[in-house]
Amino acid sequence: MTTTPWWRGAVIYQVYPRSLMDTNGDGIGDIPGIIKKLDYIASLGVDAIWVSPFFKSPMKDFGYDISDYRDIDPIFGTLSDFDELISKAHARNIKIIIDQVLSHTSDQHAWFLESRESRDNPKADWYVWVDPQPDGTPPNNWLAIFGGSAWEWEPRRCQYYLHNFLRTQPDLNYHCPQVREQILQEVEFWLKRGVDGLRLDAINFCFHDKELRSNPAKPEAERKGRGFKEDNPYAFQKHIFDNTRPENLAFLESLRQLMDRYPGTVTLGEISAEDSLKTMAEYTSGNDRLHMAYSFELLVDKLSGNYIRNTVETLEANLAEGWPCWSIGNHDVVRFMSRWGGEAQSPELAKTLNAMLLSLRGSVCSYQGEELGLTEADIQQHELQDPYGITFWPRFKGRDGCRTPMPWDSSLEYAGFSSAKPWLPVSAKHLALSIDKQESNQASVLNAYRHFMQWRKTQAALRFGGIEFLSSSESHLVFVRRHGNEALLCGFNFSAQPAVIELGQVLGLESITGHGFATQSSRSNNIGLPGYSAFFASLV
Known part of the structure; x- marks a missing residue:
């Protein structure tokens, strides 16, 4: 390019x-x-x-x-x-x-309405349909993110269909x-x-895994994710067969x-x-x-x-x-x-x-x-x-x-x-x-x-440059963005308390003005950050 x-x-x-x-x-x-x-x-x-x-x-x-x-x-x-x-x-x-x-798709999509009618219609294979196990239960242990089994029974075909999200969101069959x-x-x-x-x-x-293998259990210490922690069984599994397939x-x-x-x-x-x-x-x-x-x-x-x-x-x-x-x-x-x-x-x-x-x-x-x-926003249950x-x-x-x-x-x-x-x-x-x-x-x-x-539009280093971290803690972060001959030091204090951050090396700092954030000009191996602040300076 x-x-x-x-x-x-x-x-x-x-x-x-x-x-x-x-x-x-x-x-x-x-x-x-x-x-x-x-x-x-x-x-x-x-x-x-x-x-x-x-x-x-x-x-x-x-x-x-x-x-x-x-x-x-x-x-x-x-x-x-x-x-x-x-x-x-x-x-x-x-x-x-x-x-x-x-x-x-939605279960109201025309493709699904046709697919669910029989096992031999033109779109019969467009969704993930699977026969039940001999005891009538779903084919494996896959779970839906929004709760419960990822399999929903469809009486028209006498088969289960896969839904990784709501039961009204049947999964398309990409093997087709x-x-x-x-x-x-x-x-x-x-x-x-x-x-x-x-x-x-x-x-x-x-x-999805063509062999429909069950997902292995996930150790309790590893159960984390967006919104599904101990309150959602979805986090109890390692999801290696129901998504992210090669x-x-x-x-x-x-x-x-x-x-x-x-x-x-x-x-x-x-x-x-x-x-x-x-x-x-x-x-x-x-x-x-x-x-x-x-x-x-x-x-x-x-x-x-x-x-x-x-x-x-x-x-x-x-x-x-x-x-x-x-x-x-x-x-x-x-x-x-x-x-x-x-x-x-x-x-x-x-x-x-x-x-x-x-x-x-x-x-x-x-x-x-x-x-x-x-x-x-606070939303009440009703x-x-x-x-x-x-x-x-x-x-x-x-x-x-x-x-x-x-x-x-x-x-x-x-x-x-x-x-x-x-x-x-x-x-x-x-x-x-x-x-x-x-x-x-x-x-x-x-x-x-x-x-x-x-x-930011004037700073090529911020838009296109590489990144090199110099210092971090729970409450601060400092890194350098470099692009061509430009090098920009970026520091952030996430605490209400002022902080002096030791960088471990001497940097030449040139003040940048006009962007409304803390600036500093010196040759130093530390920077001072007020509480809740961002700091930017070009390196010379």
Whole structure:
């Protein structure tokens, strides 16, 4: 490649369309709402928008259960609305990345309705159908992430079908060549419409073990993951036969061949595997699979500079020519200010965490509301919408708390999100963090985000450079980003207490001004960081 692809070092703003902006008064955000807020998104300085699913769906999992890959659900708008979104985003130099949920469909998809009718219809082999064991039980011990067995009985065929998520989300059978061919056609439909990239949901779940071997048990000390700990039996198994199978690599290569026919497009794979960092490296190797991948390694409950360093260094050691994409929040986990901010939840910490994320080597996914420092909303049991939370309440309250509507104007009913009662309540805590309040406050998290993003665009080392860690502890992180002749020292203090950090070597520090963060000029082997602060200086 003679030029750097646009997505390397890009900041991708994740829009959860149900909660961004409602324009038709039904309490649910829509595609015209995204269009209405494009100027706001452009003001953040981001390079692309990742739009969570908007396809036709019964909404059992809020769009991640697709019943028609080629149509827009009426609650979100129309295909012409989507075409307008692409056109107006491109006019603002913003790329559009869409979710593609390829491992499974809704049980209301026409393919599944046909497949379940008999064992000999044209789509009989399009889903994973298996006979029961002699005693009538499922074929193995595989579990669904959302609770219970991954197998559901279908009386029409007198067989079980596989579902890694909800029982209303049957898994496609990627061992069937016709399925692989059809899925590539569904993807190409959107490439022809002008999308710039695909965020590939649960992309390592496409293939299952043909021999249907049971998963081995996982030792109690190893039971960890996003949302499923001791309260979810899914964590009791090593998931080596129900996902992340070797056959998936060939499919990724065929997908890449398709993408290469549409220059400038990108794939971003979501990876949730037993060893997600290893799988990220494998899925992005060779320049013929995924362009980028991200995992949930930084979506942990505890903020730790040591953990961030170890995670990034582990990936860097295995990544080879691959390119990472980092996030510290999304629509599936508690907002980072509640996970990592504790009771204080200082706006200065929000600024520091955003700066840290935007300074790591790789591209970045920034979830809507993170630029405001939004906290997790408190959702009462009777207000729950998420099936995950409904199943595991009260041990796990689900994902609704990070999906509540954006607070646009604190003076308006429902914070200006809608003229009707929203699908999830607007958090009272978010009114003080509303966009109208932060716009007028130059010291706000929002304006710090914008300021940093403007400065980041001038720093090639932050967008494209390598990374070398100098120091870390539970409460701080220091690294250098290098690109060509540029070297930028980056330091972060996650504690409310000031810190003097010994680097163990003498560095020439040249002050950088104009980006609103702590600076220092000296030749020294230590740096001083105020509480909740980020520090940047060029090395001379």
